Amino acid sequence: MSARSRLGVGVVGFGWMGQAHSRSMRRIPTLFAERCFDPELVVCCDTVVARADDAVTSFAFHESTGDWRRVVEHPDVDAVVVTAPNFLHLAIVEAATAAGKHVLCEKPVGGTPEQTVRAELAARSAGVVSGVGYNYRWVPLVLEARRLIEEGVLGTITNYRGRFFSMYGADPLGTLSWRYLVDKGGFGASSDILSHAVDVAMFLLGPISRVVGTGETFIKQRPVPVHGGDSHYERGRPDDPMGAVTNEDYASMLCVFESGVRGTFEASRSMVGPESQMAFDVYGTDGALSWNFERMNELQLYLRSDGRHAGYRTVYSGDRFPYHGNFVPGNANGIGFEDLIVIEDYEFCRSVVEGRQHHPGFEDAVAYVSVQAALLRSWESGRWEPVVSLREPACAR
Secondary structure: OOOOOEEEEEEEOOOOOHHHHHHHHHHHHHHHOOOOOEEEEEEOOOOOOHHHHHHHHHOOEEEEEEEHHHHHOOOOOOOOOOOOOOOHHHHHHHHHOOOOOOEOOOOOOOOOHHHHHHHHHHHHOOOEEEEEEOOHHHHHHHHHHHHHHOOOOOOOEEOOOEEEOOOOOOOEEOOOOHOOOOOOOOOOOOHHHHHHHHHHHHHHHHHHHEEEEEEOOOOEEEEOOOOOOOOOOEEOOOOOOOEEOOOOOEEEEEEOOOOOOEEEEEEEEOOOOOOEEEEEEEEEEEEEEEHHHOOEEEEEEEEEOOHOOOOEEEOOOOOOOOOHHHOOOOOOOOOOOHHHHHHHHHHHHHHHOOOOOOOOOOOHHHHHHHHHHHHHHHHHHHHEEEEEOOOOOHOOO
C-alpha cells in the first residue's frame, strides 16, 4: 500500500454542519480503505465556548479557538471547512485563500451573487482547491439519474421540474436571526435552498440560458431575538418586539436550458407541509424519473419500452450504485444525510491531495449565482432575463 498523505483540517463554525463535517472527517478512514490521505482535525473555531471545548474533548481536535483567523493562519492546516454564518463566509474565504489554504465552504458561498464571485476569484487567483456544499450531487440515486440521462435511457429530455420546500421558516414566531436579514444572510430562499435545486438540475442537464420568475416574503415580521440566542430554531413570544424580514421566503422561476429543455423551479422556507422536499422530476421522450430527498433511497423510474407494465417503478438504492456500498451492503438498506457529507468531504480531500480542481467548487457556485442574478433582475423587470456568467477574469484582481 502506498503511503497516505496527511491532510490537516481546520473547521470554522461548530454548529450542526461544523460537527457533521468533523464527524465525517473522522469516519473517512473507516469507510474508504482505498483513500490516498488521512484527515487530521487540527483546530476548530466557535465563539460559543462550550462548543469550542467540545470540539477538543469529544471530536479530538488538537485545539480550539474563538478567533477564526487562528484557523486560517495555522501552519498545520491544509484545508479549511467554512460552516460559519453566511455573513462571515467571504471574509474567511478571502483570508484562507490568501494564506494558501484550500477551502470547502457550505453554501451559499456568498449571501449575494457579488460575494460569491469575489470568493471564486480569490480561490482561483490563489491557485487553491475550492469546494462548495452542494451535497445532493453525491446521492447514489442522483448519480444514477445522471447516468440514465447521459446514456439516453429516457430519450431526449424535454422537461424538468425542481423544487426545495422546507419548513424551517414556517413558524411566524421563529426569531429574526441573521438568516432573515439581507445585510447579514444575503438573499433568502434564492441564496439558500433554491441553490441546491438549480445546482442539481445543471449537474444533470447542463447550463441554463434564460429565466423569468418571482419572489415573495410571506412572514414580513419576526420576533427580535432577545432571549439569549440568534438561531432560526429559537422561538419568540407573541408580545416580543418585532423586526422586519428583509429577504424572501419564496422564489420560483421558469427557465430554458441551453439544450432547449424547459424547466420550472420553486423554493420555499415557509411552506407548511413538506419538511425537507429537495426533489426533481425529469421527463424525456422515452421515459421519466423522479427523486425526493425525503425518500432519498428511492428513485421512481418510468420507461415507455415496458408497455406491458406501464407506470413508475421504485428503484431502491444499494451497493450496486456509487458510494452506497462504502456504508452498507445489499439493496434497500438506506444511507442518510450525514453519509452524503462523508462522501462530499472524501471527494473534496481527494481533490486536494491529487492537486486538481474539485467539483462542485466555487466555479459551480458562480454558475448558480449567475442564474440567481438573472432571476433577481426578472423580479424587477417582470420579463425573461438572459443568464450571463458573472465569473470574472483572473486579471481583474
